[in-house]
Amino acid sequence: MLHTRTTPTARRLALREGLASGRLLRMPGAINPLSAVLVQESGFEGVYVSGAVMSAELALPDIGLTTLTEVAGRAGQIARVTDLPTLVDADTGFGEPMNAARTVQLLEDAGLAGCHLEDQVNPKRCGHLDGKTITPADEMVRRVKAAVEARRDPAFVLCARTDARTVEGLDAAIERARAYVDAGADVIFPEALRDEREFEAFRAAIDVPLIANMTEFGKGPLLKATTLASLGYNIVIYPVTLLRLAMGAIEEGLRVIAEDGTQAPLVERMQTRSRLYELLDYSGYTTFDGDVHTFSLPPGA
Ligand SMILES: C[C@](O)(C(=O)O)[C@H](CC(=O)O)C(=O)O
Numbered sequence: 001m002l003h004t005r006t007t008p009t010a011r012r013l014a015l016r017e018g019l020a021s022g023r024l025l026r027m028p029g030a031i032n033p034l035s036a037v038l039v040q041e042s043g044f045e046g047v048y049v050s051g052a053v054m055s056a057e058l059a060l061p062d063i064g065l066t067t068l069t070e071v072a073g074r075a076g077q078i079a080r081v082t083d084l085p086t087l088v089d090a091d092t093g094f095g096e097p098m099n100a101a102r103t104v105q106l107l108e109d110a111g112l113a114g115c116h117l118e119d120q121v122n123p124k125r126c127g128h129l130d131g132k133t134i135t136p137a138d139e140m141v142r143r144v145k146a147a148v149e150a151r152r153d154p155a156f157v158l159c160a161r162t163d164a165r166t167v168e169g170l171d172a173a174i175e176r177a178r179a180y181v182d183a184g185a186d187v188i189f190p191e192a193l194r195d196e197r198e199f200e201a202f203r204a205a206i207d208v209p210l211i212a213n214m215t216e217f218g219k220g221p222l223l224k225a226t227t228l229a230s231l232g233y234n235i236v237i238y239p240v241t242l243l244r245l246a247m248g249a250i251e252e253g254l255r256v257i258a259e260d261g262t263q264a265p266l267v268e269r270m271q272t273r274s275r276l277y278e279l280l281d282y283s284g285y286t287t288f289d290g291d292v293h294t295f296s297l298p299p300g301a
């Protein structure tokens with residue numbers, strides 16, 4: 001009922017334990033709090049909050065238009081409804097290193113388990129697009145150091161993402177990742193690697209946990225979880241997958257309603273009312289107050 005009963009620190013420690021376990025932690029990108037409930041129920045180890053999804057749900061491109069307050073607010077709404085650790089995309093940290101510092105503190109306050117900061121300049125873009133510009137390595141080092149210093153809960157997990165692979169090449173990306181680890185990053189997110197060999201090279205070169213980004217229509221292959229686990233990766237994100245699935249279903253649904261003048265043929269593909277109520281835990285609220293659930297549902301609803 002209502003929100004998770006776990007504390008932010010407990011969720012952060014669970015994430016750290018998962019990272020130390022050597023197992024692959026699978027984190028689908030929740031598109032809203034309700035989908036985060038499903039992510040937990042489906043047996044995943046964590047929830048991801050994607051910047052691409054957060055901007056897309058505001059009908060905006062992923063170019064750094066969303067503000068820290070918007071991101072912390074939405075990510076906090078998502079983190080609050082799940083016992084799983086939630087990892088959020090904090091883009092470039094919203095400005096100067098001092099902004100990155102404030103970003104970490106607001107995300108801590110919002111109950112996130114961790115965040116990632118990337119080495120792009122603003123306006124940033126999706127890491128799988130061409131034409132990215134990245135900061136000099138020492139500027140990103142300052143960004144990471146500021147974030148590390150600002151952190152008040154030592155359990156909060158700070159991930160540094162490098163977008164250098166498609167800009168400066170694999171070796172430069174690895175060199176940057178090493179510098180970010182020296183600056184205090186707990187986890188490295190190598191963005192837009194091209195093939196398994198590059199995933200392997202990154203693993204061999206970096207001593208801290210690594211994130212694999214399995215975004216669709218990107219530069220790299222969609223590797224299976226078993227493959228990523230055997231490559232030694234620690235977290236896999238499916239950042240925009242649920243949004244793409246939902247939007248595909250919405251587009252198709254709108255087409256049918258417009259063409260047929262009814263949604264009746266779509267009903268069997270819909271989540272039922274009772275399933276929705278189950279996810280919302282109506283019965284928990286009824287236990288609390290018997291007046292909440294005084295209706296019965298029609299058969300099949
Ligand atoms: C992971 C990512 O940063 C995101 O915002 O979800 C994006 C995903 C995408 O646009 O496909 C990324 O830059 O890879």
Ligand SMILES: [Mg+2]
Pocket residue numbers: 050051052062089091
């Ligand atoms: Mg992003």
